[in-house]
Amino acid sequence: MSAEDLVLVVGATGGVGQLVVGKLLEKNVKVRVLTRNAAKAEKMFDNKVEIAVGDIREANTLPAAMPNITHIICCTGTTAFPSTRWDFDPQPNFLEWGQIFLDSEYREAKAKNTPTKVDAEGVSNLVAAAPRNLQRFVFVSSCGVHRKDKFPFSVLNAFGVLDAKQKGEAAIANSGLPYTIIRPGRLIDGPFTSYDLNTLLKATTNGKLGVVLGQGDTLSGDASRIDVAAACVESIFIPSTTNKAFDIINQGTRPAVINWEALFSQLTNSRE
Known part of the structure; x- marks a missing residue:
């Protein structure tokens, strides 16, 4: 990435999105956030990001957020159940x-x-509005999108959340834009409510489990929001993650430092 790059974070005030913004700022990457509430975002991120007011459910609000954008990280979502x-x-x-x-x-x-309006229709709107010269579109999906008929994913999908995530994935993969899809297991770790920027920059998993990446929607388990956010951010610095989907969970012993490039490179010869 260069000093001219500008990342649009969508869903920036949500749990994973807050952490994505914090990790991008740690790397001195310029950030623009798409939000429905400019005052909330300005306070949360201490006026260190550009603000674009818009809503992925309203396609006509998105073009104004796109000038000079080089990357999009989409962390939108809603609850699986009403x-x-x-x-x-x-x-x-x-x-x-x-x-x-x-x-x-x-x-x-x-x-x-609903999941349909956010993860299917909303993500499709975002894809349609994205610059055609975009360098990467990163999307936070979910483990289980290809196992919707199997427990426990059949229960999780009772109200269509995995159907919607899969439609969002398809819209991105079929767009011709370079993409990376991150499919976490059940999300754990904070933030569970709005953090301020200083807290986000200090976010830690407190020595919890190691990071396991997979492909083909084969993993099951919990995934730290902190590690999911890191996977989203680190992937845009690793060219071999382009046009691939990765499962992520936390399991096993955690090393002192997570080597994201090594984790991703173990899998990037996969056909997915």
């Missing part, structure tokens, strides 16, 4: 929750922030 984060309008009463769980058409009509 919750207040699905942004129902108006908020359902007790009886309506039953209909939401049973009727997919009613659910999609009532909610603004």
Whole structure:
């Protein structure tokens, strides 16, 4: 990467996204964040990033975020099961929750922030708006996208989160843009709420388990948000990760330093 590179982080105020921004700033990479709440992002990142106001669910808000962008890291997502984060309008009463769980058409009509609207339609909008000379599009997907019929992923996909992630992956892979897909297991470690920048820069897994990468959607287990964010950032510095998808979980003994280039290079001869 060069001093002229500019990374657009989408989903920057979420758990993984906050950490991605912090790790990019540690590497002195210029960052622009796409957010619906400029004041929140300015406070969170201490005015050290460019702010673009937009929403991937609204395609017409995205072109203004794209000038001079060289890389996109997309960390968007919502809960796998219906919750207040699905942004129902108006908020359902007790009886309506039953209909939401049973009727997919009613659910999609009532909610603004379902997996379909975020990870399928929203990511497709982002792909369409991305500069055609983009150097890399990094997308945080999920383990299980190719194992939706197998437990526990069949339960996780009860409301379509893996279907939506897979559609997002397909939109990226079929776009002609260079990409890297990161598929974490069940996300663990903070931030669980908004951190300030100083806290983000000091984020640590506290000596927890080592990092295991795989390909072909074969891994299962927990994945530290901190390591997922690091994988997203490190991948854009490693050319051999282009047009590949990687599973990531935490397992085994953690070395003093994670050698991301070695971890990725062990797998980059794969056909995926």
